[in-house]
Amino acid sequence: MKITDHIKKAKDKTLFSFEIIPPVKGHQIQQLYDNIDPLMEFNPPFIDVTTSREEYVYLERDGLLDKKLTRMRPGTVGICASIKHKYDVDTVPHVLCGGFTKEETEYLLVDCHYLGIDNIMALRGDAMKDEKYFQPTKGGHAYAVDLVKQVHELNCGNYLHDTVDSDNCADFCIGVAGYPEKHLESPSLKSDLRRLKEKVDAGADYVVTQMFFDNQKYFEFVDAAKKMGITIPIIPGIKPIAVKRHLQLLPQVFRIDLPQDLIDAVDDCSSNKDVRKVGVEWAIQQSKELKAAGVPVLHYYSMGKSDNIKAIAEQLF
Numbered sequence: 001m002k003i004t005d006h007i008k009k010a011k012d013k014t015l016f017s018f019e020i021i022p023p024v025k026g027h028q029i030q031q032l033y034d035n036i037d038p039l040m041e042f043n044p045p046f047i048d049v050t051t052s053r054e055e056y057v058y059l060e061r062d063g064l065l066d067k068k069l070t071r072m073r074p075g076t077v078g079i080c081a082s083i084k085h086k087y088d089v090d091t092v093p094h095v096l097c098g099g100f101t102k103e104e105t106e107y108l109l110v111d112c113h114y115l116g117i118d119n120i121m122a123l124r125g126d127a128m129k130d131e132k133y134f135q136p137t138k139g140g141h142a143y144a145v146d147l148v149k150q151v152h153e154l155n156c157g158n159y160l161h162d163t164v165d166s167d168n169c170a171d172f173c174i175g176v177a178g179y180p181e182k183h184l185e186s187p188s189l190k191s192d193l194r195r196l197k198e199k200v201d202a203g204a205d206y207v208v209t210q211m212f213f214d215n216q217k218y219f220e221f222v223d224a225a226k227k228m229g230i231t232i233p234i235i236p237g238i239k240p241i242a243v244k245r246h247l248q249l250l251p252q253v254f255r256i257d258l259p260q261d262l263i264d265a266v267d268d269c270s271s272n273k274d275v276r277k278v279g280v281e282w283a284i285q286q287s288k289e290l291k292a293a294g295v296p297v298l299h300y301y302s303m304g305k306s307d308n309i310k311a312i313a314e315q316l317f
């Protein structure tokens with residue numbers, strides 16, 4: 001079922017969802033299930049599965065270093081299919097521009113259609129680890145808006161190189177990313193919102209936000225988006241701080257600000273076990289306020305061990 005239909009069906013009730021990252025290849029999918037199992041009692045209507053960029057690895061061969069390009073965490077669509085089958089929930093694969101040609105993306109979308117996947121998160125993707133800026137892949141899209149257009153066209157039976165007149169067209173519901181504190185490459189929040197509006201006009205059905213730790217930023221973003229004519233659901237993304245290092249890492253990687261009270265509380269912790277507790281408590285307070293404001297879904301970035309997401313969900317769902 002489409003995310004937008006889940007939201008409509010829930011009426012004014014706030015739904016619970018989360019996001020997971022595929023295991024490093026060669027590792028067991030059971031690890032993933034072990035972290036999903038405890039969250040299923042909160043009835044997530046959907047689970048997102050991220051896609052990681054390919055990266056360079058250096059292999060030693062006969063005393064020389066051989067540079068190879070490889071994807072460390074492949075399997076997004078397969079994991080979506082297996083989770084959908086095992087738990088009977090909708091799954092949302094993250095589809096990236098970076099690392100894929102348009103043709104590869106078309107085939108991936110066809111797989112999703114055959115697998116009964118109804119939702120696609122359309123993203124540009126980050127720069128590769130050793131690149132300073134995002135470089136479009138040869139034959140691939142440069143911006144998420146172009147990927148949204150491709151999915152939208154495919155929904156209409158318009159493939160890249162042929163049109164199919166069929167009553168069995170895909171009908172993907174399309175999610176896109178939004179940035180309450182603007183995307184790192186954008187010159188201003190307003191320019192970034194204009195880009196978001198372009199994605200909506202191209203066919204996006206809902207937005208999931210970048211993590212934020214100050215709800216005011218989300219509320220202002222939603223207001224500004226509405227003023228710009230964006231009326232689709234804007235789902236807040238929540239990440240509980242888990243280790244002291246997140247104080248530096250999260251602002252650096254995601255270009256978001258942390259409120260001083262949260263920084264002080266984490267600084268006062270003598271162990272990462274205490275930091276995890278502070279992170280959970282902060283996320284609970286954030287979630288309660290967002291739920292009271294009537295957000296459609298609370299979407300958690302789990303990305304690993306799910307004990308903290310469970311502790312939050314227990315207080316809210």
Ligand SMILES: NC(=O)C1=CN([C@@H]2O[C@H](COP(=O)(O)OP(=O)(O)OC[C@H]3O[C@@H](n4cnc5c(N)ncnc54)[C@H](O)[C@@H]3O)[C@@H](O)[C@H]2O)C=CC1
Pocket residue numbers: 049050051052094122123124125126127142143144145177178183184185186191192195199
């Ligand atoms: N791997 C994953 O699962 C996830 C990744 N992300 C990351 O979020 C980041 C951005 O992705 P999206 O928001 O989907 O990308 P996007 O293409 O919508 O925007 C990327 C940047 O380009 C700008 N932009 C957009 N269209 C433009 C145009 N025509 N001309 C000039 N600038 C333009 C935007 O303002 C923004 O700064 C990436 O770093 C992506 O990987 C976000 C969520 C999940």
Ligand SMILES: Nc1nc(=O)c2c([nH]1)NC[C@@H]1CN(c3ccc(C(=O)N[C@@H](CCC(=O)O)C(=O)O)cc3)CN21
Pocket residue numbers: 050126209210211237239249250253254301303304
């Ligand atoms: N720019 C960007 N890239 C992404 O891949 C991404 C977003 N934003 N925002 C939405 C989701 C959330 N994602 C993530 C990815 C990693 C962590 C995370 O906490 N990672 C490390 C710290 C960061 C690092 O070392 O690179 C961790 O400690 O778990 C959280 C959310 C993936 N998505």
